[in-house]
Amino acid sequence: MSDEPMTARCMRCKENKEMKDIEEVPMKNGGTMAKGVCVDCGCKMCKFLGKKKEKEEEE
Numbered sequence: 001m002s003d004e005p006m007t008a009r010c011m012r013c014k015e016n017k018e019m020k021d022i023e024e025v026p027m028k029n030g031g032t033m034a035k036g037v038c039v040d041c042g043c044k045m046c047k048f049l050g051k052k053k054e055k056e057e058e059e
């Protein structure tokens with residue numbers, strides 16, 4: 001992986017912002033969420049990271 005910052009849409013800033021304090025949280029459906037905090041306003045944000053790579057684009 002590169003060390004590009006992870007971004008997500010901030011509800012307060014209403015745009016994509018860099019996310020800090022990232023915590024990856026597994027979901028019941030097998031996917032992963034990244035939870036973090038907006039570097040600009042401190043608002044909590046989260047991003048769906050997708051399922052682990054067993055299947056990429058299959059359904």
Ligand SMILES: [Zn+2]
Nearest residue numbers: 010013038041
């Ligand atoms: Zn923000």
